[in-house]
Amino acid sequence: MKKIINSTYKWFGERIPLKELIDFISKKGVPIHSYSYWYFFGGICLFLYITQVVTGILLLLYYKPTAESAYESVHFIVANVPFGWLIRSIHSWSANLLIGAIFIHMFSTYFLKAYRPPRELTWITGCLLLYLFLAFGFSGYLLPWNELSFFATKVGTEIVGVLPIIGKPLKIFLRGGEEVSGATLTRFFGFHVAVLPGIVFIILGIHLLLLQIHGMSVPLGMKEEEVKKEPFFPNFFIKELIGWLLITVILVSLSVFFPWPLGKKADPFASAPAGIKPEWYFTFMFLTLKLLPQKVIFIEGEVLGVLIFFIAAIFLLLIPFLDLWSKKEKRNPIFTWIGIFAVLYIIIMTILTYILPGK
């Protein structure tokens, strides 16, 4: 047996730098300090993404992306396919947990100023991944073709349409026509299972590669070469594995006790039910747009809101180049307060969406 393993290792070793890879992993260290636990969220995001891919592929075995049969196929998965209910629920729950984990991971790296040189590209790819996963969530929400997702998509794409110049063509492109229809469903399915995974595969690859090149960042005031480190393999890896197992327990518990509802089949001719909301991670933007007055000076409130969020997304992407203090290993309180404001704003507005009457 040992002989076979050795010969296989030798065979592969002659073709790929296996020895170098093993050397790299065995020498790789993870800094130990009072904020080390934030490192786990990156791994949790990766685990949830893998869960998404696996459960997504399983759902693809039965899902039919047409207006006539999408709802019925999901119903079939949930009601008739062995463990279909579990796979579908895990897919939906892990999608939500993934977005939450990405937000936590993003804000933890923001406050720890992990975007300092030379990790600007790691930050940028991370931000791009956040946007891509939001797009994943938006496109995936429509796929069961139920009442809530149908109208939420209608509202969501309507918001895109208010953008000046590009708004209308972009809305038509997303919807595959003037209205949300079967064409939108097929289109969103294409984005969800082909376009977005392809882009994410590349960006995530770069993000992970950069992480291996630069290693994990240490908080401000610490010097990387002086910080105590623990071996990545197996110590940190075991800890990460425990985290993944705990997440699995949470996912399975949620799926068993709170299976993701299927709702009513979408009826494009019916009037929108009261209280239509997008997925929770979009609600802070949704409520902002609803609360803005119809006109702000000379610009329409909704257009202004969309532009503000667009600028905020660009600002987030460019933070490594704007926070010049962090390059000098100094903390700029303005950026800290911007971060605190953003976190509070997202939390408060999300809660308000669910408690404000008629919102």
Add this chain to the structure above:
Amino acid sequence: MKRIIICVIFLLIYRFSFAKEDSCIECHNELEGEFKKPVEMMKSDIHYKFGISCVSCHGGNPTIHDESAMDKKYGFIGVPNKKEILKICSKCHSNPEYMKKFNPTIRVDQLELYKTSKHGILLEKGDEKVAVCSDCHSSHGILPPIDSRSTVFPQKIPETCGKCHKDKEYMKEYGIPINQVEEYLEGVHGEALMKKGDLSAPSCNDCHGNHGSTPPGVENISYVCRECHSSAADLFVKSPHKSAFDKLKISECEACHGNHKIEKPSDEMLEPERGICSSCHEKDSKGFLVSQKIYSDIKNLKDKIMESELILNKVYKMGIEVSDAFVMLEDAKSSLINARNLVHSFEIEKIEEAINEGLKICEKVYNEGKKGEKEAITRRKGYGLSLIFFIILIFALLLKLKLREEKTL
């Protein structure tokens, strides 16, 4: 200066031309209270919108700007009496050629119908207290019946009729009850129309007629009800009750359901001891026993539906997909509705057929619920086992980590 003169001339011409159009409006607009009110009201009046003004009903000469405009030589009649109102309104409304200009589908038989109504008959006899056109449609601010502000809009009709029919003093000499509106509002039709806003629910005029309004007699009350409840009426006509009711001169529908205060029909109406049937059928008589059987059959199906619904809801809350079973349950509910309707035939075989159909569906639904319950328990057991597995795995990893850390130290 030149400009001011032009403006003054223009204003004078404008005022003069306006006054020339209708002196009634001009003068009454300057008066107060009751005299001004018609001018204010007619702004929304449908007649005024079609160019029909004061002179068309009251006579007079609107081109004269003093009191002589109201001279009798110009046909001025002032406030018309009840009989005059009929003549005034029917002058146009009974003329198909004229009315066609405004609405080709409008009816022109109102006066003819009115003459046959209780109101019309009494007016003919000289009773000036009865309602004429203006009492229901109002006088100066007349709106089409489809306008929700109109006095004859379905939801306003009980109030319009009640203006007289609720008034104890006013109705004293006629010797008829004055609680019809009150009872109607408490009944199922009143609730549907007034509280639920269902405009298809009947108001006073839908049963009594509007222009030809009259209290439906024993013979024709069922014809009124069957306008909407045709299925129940068809079943009743073929039932043995029809001839019995006719012989006894009992109103068909009204005998069990009442008239103005029609309560929501319930299965308890069939309850042998306290239900309606026992008011005619003596205990242990054939009719009594049939009602007992129908009541117990319907109750049985109702209980089975409830039982099936209960288990489905329980299973649904446990996260099991049972929407197909919920759809099936709707079929069972339809069978119950069908059985309830078939009660009007009083044919036990027909009712039992519908009941059995419902019971069969309930059995299927209940079994689905039980299957779901079993599935939910299996899921929870599986969850428990997987949880134990995960906990063991986590502890094993923690142990490995501890050993590793000890080794590193």
